[in-house]
Amino acid sequence: MKSLEGKWALITGSSRGIGQQVAIGLAERKCNIIVHGREKAHLNNTLNMLSKYKVKVHFVVGDLATEEGVNSVIKGVKTGSISLDILYNNAAIMNKWKPVWEITKQEWLETFQVNLFAMIALCNAFAPDMKKRGYGRIINVTSGIKDTPNLAPYSVSKAAVDKYTRDLAAELKETNVLVNCMDPGWLKTDLGGPKADHEVETVLPGALIPVLLDDNGPSGKLYSAQEFRDSKI
Numbered sequence: 001m002k003s004l005e006g007k008w009a010l011i012t013g014s015s016r017g018i019g020q021q022v023a024i025g026l027a028e029r030k031c032n033i034i035v036h037g038r039e040k041a042h043l044n045n046t047l048n049m050l051s052k053y054k055v056k057v058h059f060v061v062g063d064l065a066t067e068e069g070v071n072s073v074i075k076g077v078k079t080g081s082i083s084l085d086i087l088y089n090n091a092a093i094m095n096k097w098k099p100v101w102e103i104t105k106q107e108w109l110e111t112f113q114v115n116l117f118a119m120i121a122l123c124n125a126f127a128p129d130m131k132k133r134g135y136g137r138i139i140n141v142t143s144g145i146k147d148t149p150n151l152a153p154y155s156v157s158k159a160a161v162d163k164y165t166r167d168l169a170a171e172l173k174e175t176n177v178l179v180n181c182m183d184p185g186w187l188k189t190d191l192g193g194p195k196a197d198h199e200v201e202t203v204l205p206g207a208l209i210p211v212l213l214d215d216n217g218p219s220g221k222l223y224s225a226q227e228f229r230d231s232k233i
């Protein structure tokens with residue numbers, strides 16, 4: 001099993017769902033973890049789950065819907081004097097299901113703020129230092145959602161995430177800061193709902209593939225976690 005011993009990862013939205021699985025998968029590989037959610041109380045479950053691994057665990061809180069919340073996450077990491085090696089941009093929201101014509105500008109803005117603008121702010125905060133140190137893995141969680149106009153703010157924000165990831169990969173070419181997208185598949189979480197195709201645990205080990213890439217490996221690519229379901233990595 002490839003080890004991430006001594007590395008530090010921030011996983012946004014790791015209080016539950018897919019982010020929680022990613023945090024556990026990384027801790028199993030000896031990676032130090034920074035857990036994130038909107039409030040400390042939301043993090044207790046994940047912190048308990050991580051306590052059995054022999055890794056350092058910190059937490060940061062912040063609502064990514066606000067600039068103040070985004071800054072609180074960045075400050076939380078930086079005041080811990082941690083050099084971030086892995087940024088797992090996982091947190092996202094889905095707009096309320098409604099006819100596409102009735103979706104308000106406010107709903108578009110809120111979804112883009114959490115799903116895209118906060119992600120960009122976090123990349124801006126941490127990627128330059130990764131570049132300086134010659135190592136970084138940034139994973140932006142996307143979605144395979146299509147033909148669902150009622151969720152257009154969500155799906156369009158994910159299309160923007162895909163494009164942004166490719167642009168950032170071009171910016172970070174030949175720096176060993178690898179930036180890739182991860183599509184988890186349709187999973188039973190609070191966001192995915194109970195009718196989803198797969199259990200949340202099936203996101204592992206595939207979600208870890210873009211973290212475990214060899215130095216100067218692929219960047220600007222899409223990894224589909226479900227394709228690695230039965231893999232030993």
Ligand SMILES: NC(=O)c1ccc[n+]([C@@H]2O[C@H](COP(=O)([O-])OP(=O)(O)OC[C@H]3O[C@@H](n4cnc5c(N)ncnc54)[C@H](OP(=O)(O)O)[C@@H]3O)[C@@H](O)[C@H]2O)c1
Binds near residue numbers: 013016063
């Ligand atoms: N589930 C699926 O079927 C599916 C499919 C494709 C893509 N995805 C993507 O996978 C990622 C994780 O989804 P999930 O299903 O695990 O979602 P989830 O169960 O709803 O969990 C969402 C996580 O994001 C955090 N979060 C939500 N709003 C936030 C905000 N305003 N500020 C900061 N943190 C916030 C939550 O923290 P709190 O606990 O503090 O609220 C929680 O940790 C998302 O990017 C989603 O788009 C999911």
